[in-house]
Amino acid sequence: MIEFADVTFQYPGRGLLFDHFNWQASRGEIWAVLGQSGCGKTSLLYLLAGLMTPQAGEVRVDGQAVTRPRPHTGLVLQDLGLLPWETVAQNAALGQRIRGFYGPDGRHAPAGSVAQADPAAWLERLGLKGLEKAYPQQLSGGQRQRVAIARTLLLQPDTLLMDEPFSALDAATRDDLLALMLELQREQNLTMVVVTHSIEDAIRLGGQVLVMRQPPHREAAVVRYPTPEDAARLRQMLGEGAAG
Amino acid sequence: MKKTSLALACLALLAAWQVLALLVARPILPAPWTVAQALVTGLQNDLGGHFLVSVWRVLASMGLAVLTAAPAGLVLGQSARINRLFSPLIYILYPIPKVVLVPVVLLFLGVGDLAKISIIFIILFFQILVLVRDQAASLRPELVQSVRSLGAGRRALFRFVYLPATLPAILTALRQSVGTAVAVLYVAESFATRQGLGYYIYINGSSLLNYPAMYAGIVMMSLLGLGLYFGVDWLEGRLCPWLKLGQNEARR
Numbered sequence: 049m050i051e052f053a054d055v056t057f058q059y060p061g062r063g064l065l066f067d068h069f070n071w072q073a074s075r076g077e078i079w080a081v082l083g084q085s086g087c088g089k090t091s092l093l094y095l096l097a098g099l100m101t102p103q104a105g106e107v108r109v110d111g112q113a114v115t116r117p118r119p120h121t122g123l124v125l126q127d128l129g130l131l132p133w134e135t136v137a138q139n140a141a142l143g144q145r146i147r148g149f150y151g152p153d154g155r156h157a158p159a160g161s162v163a164q165a166d167p168a169a170w171l172e173r174l175g176l177k178g179l180e181k182a183y184p185q186q187l188s189g190g191q192r193q194r195v196a197i198a199r200t201l202l203l204q205p206d207t208l209l210m211d212e213p214f215s216a217l218d219a220a221t222r223d224d225l226l227a228l229m230l231e232l233q234r235e236q237n238l239t240m241v242v243v244t245h246s247i248e249d250a251i252r253l254g255g256q257v258l259v260m261r262q263p264p265h266r267e268a269a270v271v272r273y274p275t276p277e278d279a280a281r282l283r284q285m286l287g288e289g290a291a292g
Numbered sequence: 293m294k295k296t297s298l299a300l301a302c303l304a305l306l307a308a309w310q311v312l313a314l315l316v317a318r319p320i321l322p323a324p325w326t327v328a329q330a331l332v333t334g335l336q337n338d339l340g341g342h343f344l345v346s347v348w349r350v351l352a353s354m355g356l357a358v359l360t361a362a363p364a365g366l367v368l369g370q371s372a373r374i375n376r377l378f379s380p381l382i383y384i385l386y387p388i389p390k391v392v393l394v395p396v397v398l399l400f401l402g403v404g405d406l407a408k409i410s411i412i413f414i415i416l417f418f419q420i421l422v423l424v425r426d427q428a429a430s431l432r433p434e435l436v437q438s439v440r441s442l443g444a445g446r447r448a449l450f451r452f453v454y455l456p457a458t459l460p461a462i463l464t465a466l467r468q469s470v471g472t473a474v475a476v477l478y479v480a481e482s483f484a485t486r487q488g489l490g491y492y493i494y495i496n497g498s499s500l501l502n503y504p505a506m507y508a509g510i511v512m513m514s515l516l517g518l519g520l521y522f523g524v525d526w527l528e529g530r531l532c533p534w535l536k537l538g539q540n541e542a543r544r
Contacts, residue, residue, distance in 0.1 A: 094437070097437075097441050098441075099437050099440055099441060117440055117441050117442075117443055119443055121441070122441070123437075123438060123441035124438075125434050125437065125438045126434070129434065129435065129438030129439075131435070131439070131452070131453065131456070132534055133456045133457065133459075133532065133534050134456075142439070142442060142452065143442035143443065145452070146439075146442050146443050146444050146448045146452065147443060149447075149448050149451065149452075150443070150445075150448065155445075156443040156444070156445055156448070157443055183533075183534045183537055185534070185537060186537065196438075199442070200442075203442065203443075
């Protein structure tokens with residue numbers, strides 16, 4: 049379970065982003081975090097990933113306060129997370145190599161021995177077979193996203209956080225990736241939180257939507273399982289000129 | 293660069309040299325063939341030894357500079373606070389032409405290898421430090437965050453992100469500095485020593501008036517510079533294959 053408990057957060061020298069903010073998500077749920085750029089949705093993802101910590105309150109996963117990146121939370125960032133100097137196979141196995149670098153210390157990697165997922169099998173599953181020796185710059189946007197997803201799933205996460213995973217993709221690739229994400233979410237029973245500025249994508253994810261307007265955020269504005277008919281309502285919640 | 297283009301460029305240079313030698317028609321500019329003969333004679337005697345001494349000095353300086361400047365640049369590039377502390381100092385020291393320090397270094401470190409290695413080291417150190425620092429500082433925060441989210445702490449970030457990301461900067465700094473390094477090597481070897489190509493060129497040119505031998509020394513020094521330049525290129529191809537990829541795609 050994910051929990052934002054009375055979270056207050058601001059960047060130094062800037063206004064409050066979250067002001068005693070509360071929000072909860074249960075295990076295995078799909079959530080879209082919808083908002084315009086600059087509203088703080090990526091910051092919410094970073095807080096959840098343990099890359100930032102709130103000034104007050106707590107972000108918790110399964111009852112544990114998140115104060116640093118958690119081994120079972122995977123984060124996929126918008127087309128920027130792959131190392132340009134490593135091949136697809138090396139990028140996909142990066143998380144495993146980092147775990148190997150530290151050993152099972154319980155901080156950077158899960159304590160005790162954990163059966164390692166097979167990178168080749170995941171690359172094949174995600175349609176990347178034959179591209180193992182390619183570099184990220186040789187891939188399409190969709191393929192890069194798939195490598196980033198493979199890299200995260202190889203660490204066997206229970207929570208998957210994604211920042212604008214579909215924004216740089218054409219419609220066909222986006223549909224393809226969305227279907228794959230939903231399939232993987234069901235199969236692995238992942239708690240999935242997807243940040244998006246697109247109302248259409250938020251609805252197509254088929255989960256619940258956390259609508260983020262202008263900061264500071266106090267109350268969680270939630271729309272449960274919206275259908276295409278709810279698009280106008282979501283647009284209204286976001287305010288005039290919302291991206292669609 | 294294609295090998296045939298390089299060979300053609302060499303031939304053009306040799307032809308221009310030959311024509312110039314014919315036009316000047318004085319002992320101070322011998323023809324390439326005369327110099328080639330002097331080169332062979334020199335290599336049969338002591339030229340090879342002088343060459344190896346120069347190679348050792350320049351390679352030792354490069355190794356020392358990489359081993360000290362690259363970690364320092366990485367630390368500065370990764371920590372804005374430490375960088376703020378040191379950047380005024382670097383700002384002042386970086387533009388000083390280090391070659392003017394040759395007499396000072398000789399005064400302090402004497403006339404041995406250490407002084408010569410130190411002079412080239414100082415030049416390379418600042419080049420590498422600044423380029424590595426800027427490269428490490430310009431890494432996209434999203435890249436660092438995404439690797440942190442995989443569990444990487446400071447040590448793993450150094451190993452998997454900062455070090456490989458700054459490797460091209462180290463090689464670029466070396467490539468940019470090779471010419472200066474060899475030039476300074478010549479200055480440093482042209483006095484207070486009896487070993488090295490600088491000495492060989494100087495003694496043959498100014499005392500022995502053996503101009504073909506002097507040119508043979510110049511050829512060897514040029515080969516040293518070229519060899520280092522190509523060596524860095526080769527290393528880049530081996531260690532940073534993704535860069536070639538970018539260049540090829542940019543050319544398309």
